[in-house]
Amino acid sequence: MHPIIKLVSQRLALGILLLLGASALIFGLTEALPGDAAQAVLGQSATPEALANLREEMGLDRPALTRYVEWLTGILQGDLGQSLTNKLDIADSIGKRLGNTLFLACVAAIVSVPLAIFLGLLAVRYRNRWPDKLISAITLTTVSIPEFLIGYVLVYFISVKLGWFSSLAMVNDSMSLGQKLYAIALPALVLTLVVLAQMMRMTRAAILNLMQSAYIETAELKGLSTFQVIARHAFPNAISPIVNVVMLNLAYLVVGVVVVEVVFVYPGMGQYLVDAVTKRDVPVVLACGVVFAAVYIGLNMVADIVSILANPRLRHPK
């Protein structure tokens, strides 16, 4: 077997094992929270009678292990089950929400990843001169300000005062792509500002590290321009650390944006998960948790594989 295929299948198997572990952990922790779905739904208006009726209907009167095993058999057959609280099909609800989350994450990534890498290269080209310092100052500022604050500031100036963009990033199926892009302009901008700095700094650091190497000196002596040296000789060797940090940020764009979702009223996965945890809607929490874990594990796997492919020594092990 080709070593790459072997590696990928090993990683996949490990990923699935990790997912199983994550689901058990999530289930256990949700069970350990005080109260259950029936109490959370009825809230202050719970009577013992209504509680008992609701528990029975939700199947909460059965042991935890039985419910977990049932859920597991369901998911192995591709059935995510029904929400305890509103009886809607989880696969349907998640499908829409996940689509929205991925859409926002993709738009933010398409803008931020090339921009961050370009800014990183630019910073190396003009290192320790004013463009480098300006880029670092701006990106480090935006990453240091909490994202909800950036969000509120943008909403206040751009949407309330100027009226250019909508403060509600509501998207739905009846909108065209252009309308959707317009609707999510502000949240995508906030996310870009948040993830820019880390990727930019990593690109800058990784390449600067290589700039001391002898082969770079050779390239310079050949008469290549500084930017060509960086782009053709330094960058390919710096891909591995850059891909790692890019993947971490992409994962963040998918699983960590609940605050931005709340500020811009964006119907993504984060809000869905938070609501489900508050209401102790275990099947939904599990489904969201597994999806998030899968995204995280998957992207990290991609990062590993790309690092290996980018490195001839790892690609052709002796």
Add this chain to the structure above:
Amino acid sequence: MNDQLTHMTGQVTAGKLTRREFMGKAAALGVTAAMASTMFADAARAAGAKKGGDLKFGLQGGESTNSLDPATYASSVPFQNGKQFGDQLVEVAPDGTIEPRLAESVEGSADAKVWTFKLRQGVEFHNGKTMTSEDVLKTMERHSNEDSKSGALGIMKGIESMKADGDNFQVTLTEPNADLPYLMADYHLIIQPDGGMDNPAAGIGTGPYKLEVDEPGVRHLFTKNENHWNSDFGNFDSVEVVVINDATARTAALQSGQVHAINRVEPKVADLLGRAPNLTVNSTAGRGHYVFIMHCDTAPFDNNELRLALKYAINRADLVDKVLRGYGSIGNDMPINAAYPLFDETIEQREFSIEKAAEHYKKSGHDGSPIILRVADGAFPGAVDAAALFQQTAAQAGIPLEIKREPNDGYWSEVWNVQPFCASYWGGRPVQDQMYSTAYLSTADWNDTRFKVQAFDDMLFAAKAELDVEKRKGIYSQMGRMVRDEGGLICPMFNDFVEGISNQLDGWESDPTQEMMNGNISRKMWFV
């Protein structure tokens, strides 16, 4: 009404005066805001409500876990949804009287035990079926039978039997209850085809708007029901309920004109928001109240002197000022205020008094160990601050209060109605009987002050059976005084509903029953 006002309302009818101008001029003439608001609405309605337009709500209180099943409604967005697609038999009007909806009239027997609702004929559900008394019966059964998990289960107790009889729906009670029509106005009791037995969450009712899109926690879209039984209700082509749980996002959406009405404006920003030129902040005195509750049967709160000491030690005016920023009114340690029918205005207001608090505390003989007050942010907005203010004034009277912060998560299952002294809130009920039956009757599930007094229960039942209004008022007055002087309730304040409404909308009415004009904005308001 003086000449000036008559002239002004005439101008409104002629469309020459905007709401903002009218309110300003009326205030200059010394008319209260609530009064001016009602006068404006009447005058404007006389000019004829305009039809058309797409109304958008931005509301706090919606979750991805919401269902359209009326039995599950417990927060603002589902409540608002129900009001779009559904009707109850009757509704509580803004003035506290009973307004017919799907029932044309209500009649009680002389002993207030048998109630007959004469149903409106020819009312159509959104699925094309005609409403029958059988549908009504099934609806009420679903909310009251033994499998029920309805939010209305508590108020449906005490029904002995129900029957559908041609055009009539009849309820027979085990005990007399003169307020039964008010119970039937509960927002959970939306009449559904077949009572919603087969598909409770279908969102099919008889209301002025039909469900188009249901995305829980995101948005709910309704379009005009052309076949609604009352063509005066529902002036808009469509109504969209957008869930905006974040307070800042909500106000921004209203300011930038993306929604036309928002609920729960935070008191601390209400004044600033009201200065925006394109909207009005409406503050409506309601029946909801923020409370600190003591279990009357648990030491040290089983001692009435100690309870009185704590009641005197709280500075109500200061709390209304600082926690509600003036958007509310002071409470009187009873769950009833002037927003209730049959309220006795002569009950003396309890004043803040360090001396009296110290005196009662001394009489109580409390050993001076810290009195633990449990509180969480989620108990009511500003609960932690309110507790801190209470702690300071209590300390002045020598009462050692100790505040224990509890997590929001699980507060209603682990702390409220479990621990002997904690912060909480009540949403209020349409009538006094319902409020007292829900939380002050010895046997009530939610008797969260463990107030168990036989004489009080007797009076409650006597009032239920009493059809003479003056006599009932007298009984309620006595009951109020009893809770105030002997109960476990410390009620520092009644909170207003503070809501932001775009000036593009017209026809606002103050309604104390529930927030957002008791859910009637989409029925009664219109675009100017």
